[in-house]
Amino acid sequence: MSAAENLLDDARYLLKKVAFLDGQDLKSLCRDLDLPVMNMAAGDMIDQISKKVLAAAEAYSKMPDGESKKILSTFRYNMLVKSRFLERYLDRVKRSVAV
Numbered sequence: 001m002s003a004a005e006n007l008l009d010d011a012r013y014l015l016k017k018v019a020f021l022d023g024q025d026l027k028s029l030c031r032d033l034d035l036p037v038m039n040m041a042a043g044d045m046i047d048q049i050s051k052k053v054l055a056a057a058e059a060y061s062k063m064p065d066g067e068s069k070k071i072l073s074t075f076r077y078n079m080l081v082k083s084r085f086l087e088r089y090l091d092r093v094k095r096s097v098a099v
Contacts, residue, residue: 004064008057011072014079015053017089018046025083032078033071049075 021029026045030037035048056071080086 004060007069007072007076008061010076011053011057014076014085015050017079017085018049020085020089021079021083025085028082029075029078032074032082 018026018029023042026042026049027037029049030040030045033049033052035045035052037045040048052071053075056068056075059065060068060072
């Protein structure tokens with residue numbers, strides 16, 4: 001699997017997990033993706049993030065370019081590292097196994 005396919009797969013998978021982020025993580029992700037966050041409910045932020053990431057994924061799958069790659073990479077980094085989503089998810093798995 002190429003790096004481009006990995007980036008697309010990661011973005012598509014992580015997009016399904018955006019709803020697990022709290023308000024501050026959503027705001028941070030919106031800022032990193034250059035989306036407005038003023039007076040926006042969590043559902044609206046999720047919609048805006050989804051639209052931007054899906055558009056970038058579609059563009060990147062047709063013709064990889066710098067802008068769509070930047071959006072997808074920023075989204076993946078924010079979801080996995082900055083929001084600590086992966087860390088919290090692994091903690092939840094460990095707790096369920098320990099029971």
